[in-house]
Amino acid sequence: MGAYREAYERSITNPTGFWRDAATAIDWIEPPDRILDDSEAPIFRWFPGATLNTCHNALDRHVQNGRGDQTALIHDSPATGVVRTFTYRELRDEVALFAGALRRLGVDRGDRVVIYMAMVPEAVVAMLACARLGAVHSVVFGGFGARELAARIDDAQPRVIVASSCGLEAGRVVPYQPMLDAALAEAAHTPTHCVILQRPQAPATLLPGRDLTWTDAVAGAEPAGCVPVSATDPLYILYTSGTTGRPKGVVRDNGGHAVAVAWSMENIFGVRAGEVFWAASDVGWVVGHSYIVYGPLLLGATTVLYEGKPVGTPDAGAFWRVVEQHRVAAMFTAPTAIRAVRKEDPEGKLLSGRDMSSLRLLFLAGERLDTRTYEWAGELLGIPVIDNWWQTETGWPIAASPRGLEALPTRPGSPSVPMPGYRVRVVAPDGSDVEPGREGAIVLDLPLPPGCLPTLWRDDERYVRSYLSAFQGAYLTGDGGMFDADGYLYVLGRTDDVINVAGHRLSTGSMEEVLAAHPAVAECAVIAVADELKGQVPRGLVVLRDGDAASPAELVAWVRERLGPVAALRRIDVVAALPKTRSGKILRGTMRGIADGRDEPVPATIENPAVLDALRPVLRPRR
Ligand code: COA
Ligand code: AMP
Numbered sequence: 001m002g003a004y005r006e007a008y009e010r011s012i013t014n015p016t017g018f019w020r021d022a023a024t025a026i027d028w029i030e031p032p033d034r035i036l037d038d039s040e041a042p043i044f045r046w047f048p049g050a051t052l053n054t055c056h057n058a059l060d061r062h063v064q065n066g067r068g069d070q071t072a073l074i075h076d077s078p079a080t081g082v083v084r085t086f087t088y089r090e091l092r093d094e095v096a097l098f099a100g101a102l103r104r105l106g107v108d109r110g111d112r113v114v115i116y117m118a119m120v121p122e123a124v125v126a127m128l129a130c131a132r133l134g135a136v137h138s139v140v141f142g143g144f145g146a147r148e149l150a151a152r153i154d155d156a157q158p159r160v161i162v163a164s165s166c167g168l169e170a171g172r173v174v175p176y177q178p179m180l181d182a183a184l185a186e187a188a189h190t191p192t193h194c195v196i197l198q199r200p201q202a203p204a205t206l207l208p209g210r211d212l213t214w215t216d217a218v219a220g221a222e223p224a225g226c227v228p229v230s231a232t233d234p235l236y237i238l239y240t241s242g243t244t245g246r247p248k249g250v251v252r253d254n255g256g257h258a259v260a261v262a263w264s265m266e267n268i269f270g271v272r273a274g275e276v277f278w279a280a281s282d283v284g285w286v287v288g289h290s291y292i293v294y295g296p297l298l299l300g301a302t303t304v305l306y307e308g309k310p311v312g313t314p315d316a317g318a319f320w321r322v323v324e325q326h327r328v329a330a331m332f333t334a335p336t337a338i339r340a341v342r343k344e345d346p347e348g349k350l351l352s353g354r355d356m357s358s359l360r361l362l363f364l365a366g367e368r369l370d371t372r373t374y375e376w377a378g379e380l381l382g383i384p385v386i387d388n389w390w391q392t393e394t395g396w397p398i399a400a401s402p403r404g405l406e407a408l409p410t411r412p413g414s415p416s417v418p419m420p421g422y423r424v425r426v427v428a429p430d431g432s433d434v435e436p437g438r439e440g441a442i443v444l445d446l447p448l449p450p451g452c453l454p455t456l457w458r459d460d461e462r463y464v465r466s467y468l469s470a471f472q473g474a475y476l477t478g479d480g481g482m483f484d485a486d487g488y489l490y491v492l493g494r495t496d497d498v499i500n501v502a503g504h505r506l507s508t509g510s511m512e513e514v515l516a517a518h519p520a521v522a523e524c525a526v527i528a529v530a531d532e533l534k535g536q537v538p539r540g541l542v543v544l545r546d547g548d549a550a551s552p553a554e555l556v557a558w559v560r561e562r563l564g565p566v567a568a569l570r571r572i573d574v575v576a577a578l579p580k581t582r583s584g585k586i587l588r589g590t591m592r593g594i595a596d597g598r599d600e601p602v603p604a605t606i607e608n609p610a611v612l613d614a615l616r617p618v619l620r621p622r623r
Helices: 003-013 015-025 054-067 088-104 121-133 146-156 177-186 214-218 255-267 286-299 318-326 335-344 371-381 460-468 508-516 552-563 588-595 609-619
Strands: 071-077 082-087 112-116 136-139 160-164 166-169 172-175 193-197 211-213 234-240 248-253 276-279 302-306 330-333 361-364 385-387 424-427 440-445 474-483 489-494 498-501 504-507 521-531 535-544 571-574
Touching (some): 015 255, 054 071, 054 088, 054 121, 071 121, 071 318, 082 088, 088 121, 088 214, 112 121, 121 136, 121 160, 121 234, 121 286, 121 302, 136 146, 146 177, 146 248, 146 552, 160 177, 172 177, 177 193, 211 214, 234 286, 248 255, 255 286, 276 286, 276 318, 286 302, 318 330, 335 371, 361 371, 460 474, 489 498, 504 508, 508 521, 508 535, 508 552, 521 588, 535 552, 552 571, 588 609
Parallel strands (some): 112 136, 112 160, 136 234, 160 193, 193 211, 276 302, 330 361
Antiparallel strands (some): 424 440, 440 474, 474 489, 521 535
16 A cells, blocks of 8 residues: 555544644644544534644744754745845744734734735744734735725734735735725724834835834834644634625634644655745735745745746746745745746746756646646646645645655646545535546535634634535535546536636625625626636626716726725626526526637526527627
């Protein structure tokens, strides 16, 4: 039996033994005695009764164990032309100081801190400082606008918000302060303070009494030590798009997260302490949480924080420059990023002359990996390309080829096989398993392994309703797919309103809510259509109120202002009517099919076929 099969089977037949062993990689204050608490099923808790501090595990223990002078963090910012490195000792000291600053502002164990920052080292420092105090961070992606930020502020109710004054996009400065001010004006909750990292590209105007600069916050602060927390205490909340406009507050606990993410670094990503790991993502997404910040640091590796894009900063050779300069051993990004590079440099000319000998593996996730991109990257780099499938909710891969355990061969179109701890099934609507080769809903049998969400922030009921109600005893992933005869999984797409635009998870439901709130809009629908570069892009269809006027450009700007630039809803068509079923349901699936260039039949349940016929020329892809 191969090492993968052996580990997988043990994780299923003896999960407590498997995770008890994995937990030895973590420093505990009170080591785990009981491994799983199932007394409140379907809500499960890993390592009840144990205590630890995640920041100690990510920083202090490495300093104590002789890694103090090793580089922990490399901030590489083509946006500013700066490369800055922090050793484990330096990063620990910065974090302890900022934790002291937060404490002076009243942040205590269990309090929430919202972090709304660009890809700057201070974002990592702020996250780890929260972990140090036992406070709960909630990072909001910088590409989100005021409404999204306000929704998160109201749900998390932070004592303090930490923001940078601006972000730097390719060729453009994005001031964050106007978004923060608008969000705070909209939110019912008010934090006691906002700490603003002033960046020279666009310093913010501070509101006296509420705002203070990062520099003032840390001046004279007393460095704080690590506060012991329960393994089951929340480490962070990360909001993610669901089917409605209200984002879901995914909770990550301290103990299960540390154990699972550390295990994945070695066994899935095949990385060792002292090596350089680079996740070219953003700290605002789950990939950034698990594999820019916590994973590499829990392991004692060096992590790269890249404030740039795959293209345009300055060109499509940027990724190869970073790999060479920092001797990256394994890299993680989204398929979109590789497609963007291929589009600009299809022959890989910008790779020539680069010393890529350090790079062993390329991991891709966040959206479906198309065969062309998989093959192009593999041929160009001459290294294994590992598709891996997971979600904000799980925090680490559900399916992958576990490079540290065994180099299982990969197959195009498949993120390979279920990882230890995950009992993955493909089911029919009645919950029965479907045969290999047939499609169904992908579910995970409960309990989920450590590291996965125990619940939604202060909303067990919504957690159970959204994820655990469709199939008894199982977690609904929201993805559809199938197994092949050899147990390789194929993930074919979401079965709900969640879409993936350039590796960013967004909700068409939330875009519809914003559009519907425009005074001129009577009715609307947002659908996702296939896009060669971004995988999917949203398209809006709007019916205006009688006598009202609004141009598509005005509606696009309306959505962008509220949801943020990342919403990427660039095409809206004003139409006379939307096609519906006789019971009033908008036929989004049919419209989507036509927009993707398929010959969609007229559904039998349609109320008025003429409405659909009138829409066909509007929906059809432009050649
Ligand atoms: N702050 C402010 N604005 C942001 C932002 C941020 N952190 N991130 C993105 N935006 C803006 C972009 O500037 C863009 O604005 P524009 O409409 O004025 O051009 C808009 O949001 C849409 O961004 P995006 O969809 O990312 O498109 P893009 O054309 O800027 O870049 C790629 C395309 C492929 C280069 C980019 O999407 C990319 O690098 N994708 C990889 C995604 C990734 O790492 N995902 C994480 C999961 S692993
Ligand atoms: P997020 O929560 O942002 O990580 O997005 C999770 C969703 O992205 C999943 O539910 C999938 O729909 C999609 N996804 C992520 N990785 C993959 C992958 N490797 N293959 C197919 N879809 C993926």
